[in-house]
Amino acid sequence: xxxxxxxxxxxxxxxxxxxxxTLIIKCAEDFQHACQLPVRLxxxxxxxxxxxxxxxxxxxxNLTHSHDLWICAISTEPVGIDxxxxxxxxxxxxxxxxxxxxxxxxxxxxxxxxxxxxxCAKESYVKYLGTGIDDEFKNFHVTDQHxxxxxxxxxxxxxxxxxxxxxxxxxxxxxxQLLDRRTxxxxxx
Amino acid sequence: MLDxxxxxxxxxxxxxxxxxxxxxxxxxxxxxxxxxxxxSAVEExxxxxxxxxxxxxxxxxxxxxxxxxxxxxxE
Numbered sequence: 001x002x003x004x005x006x007x008x009x010x011x012x013x014x015x016x017x018x019x020x021x022t023l024i025i026k027c028a029e030d031f032q033h034a035c036q037l038p039v040r041l042x043x044x045x046x047x048x049x050x051x052x053x054x055x056x057x058x059x060x061x062n063l064t065h066s067h068d069l070w071i072c073a074i075s076t077e078p079v080g081i082d083x084x085x086x087x088x089x090x091x092x093x094x095x096x097x098x099x100x101x102x103x104x105x106x107x108x109x110x111x112x113x114x115x116x117x118x119x120c121a122k123e124s125y126v127k128y129l130g131t132g133i134d135d136e137f138k139n140f141h142v143t144d145q146h147x148x149x150x151x152x153x154x155x156x157x158x159x160x161x162x163x164x165x166x167x168x169x170x171x172x173x174x175x176x177q178l179l180d181r182r183t184x185x186x187x188x189x
Numbered sequence: 190m191l192d193x194x195x196x197x198x199x200x201x202x203x204x205x206x207x208x209x210x211x212x213x214x215x216x217x218x219x220x221x222x223x224x225x226x227x228x229s230a231v232e233e234x235x236x237x238x239x240x241x242x243x244x245x246x247x248x249x250x251x252x253x254x255x256x257x258x259x260x261x262x263x264e
Contacts, residue, residue, distance in 0.1 A: 093229045
């Protein structure tokens with residue numbers, strides 16, 4: 001049965017920069033087959049100041065990578081995704097500078113354990129919007145006093161983990177699927 | 190100023206051989222978070238506030254140096 005609205009995350013490792021666009025198209029093709037949508041290989045449109053997108057307004061993508069991992073989100077709805085490997089950094093300095101006061105207070109109570117969880121949620125949201133990190137980044141919050149918000153302005157914030165990495169997917173859809181293609185991707189060379 | 194900025198980048202990214210021409214995205218493939226982390230450290234070290242919208246105009250190490258000089262930061 002064809003799906004009407006869906007978001008799939010394609011997880012790979014070892015993707016080289018020059019292979020990126022080929023793999024995005026491959027993910028889109030796989031998504032169209034899985035959703036029983038008419039298969040038409042989209043082209044990627046990149047223009048300064050505009051979020052990269054397909055030339056098909058019924059299909060959306062967003063990318064993230066961290067160290068060796070690479071995730072391409074493909075959806076029938078706009079989507080934003082971020083992945084980070086938690087690591088030592090000046091969390092308090094960054095949080096004071098870039099996070100909302102509600103988020104900063106949350107981290108103080110949390111001993112900064114959720115620092116990267118909050119970062120991923122914020123970045124996935126601005127990637128969903130297509131604005132990137134701008135002066136508004138500090139003006140919204142992905143916490144709700146004592147908890148992590150599960151929704152923001154009509155979008156779901158799906159937090160997830162892959163190995164030691166944490167990530168967040170921002171989408172209007174309540175469900176998603178993560179497809180681990182690390183062992184099946186053999187065309188890297 | 191170059192040495193201080195190089196030290197900050199090396200400390201945060203673990204990458205060596207930083208030069209004035211090094212590009213944060215093309216050469217170092219830094220993430221948005223890495224760049225934000227570097228900018229926070231630069232702001233603290235030089236006691237300056239860089240508007241978030243200006244961060245993404247800083248592509249290379251020399252852009253950071255020029256920005257700081259244009260905004261009154263002394264060597």
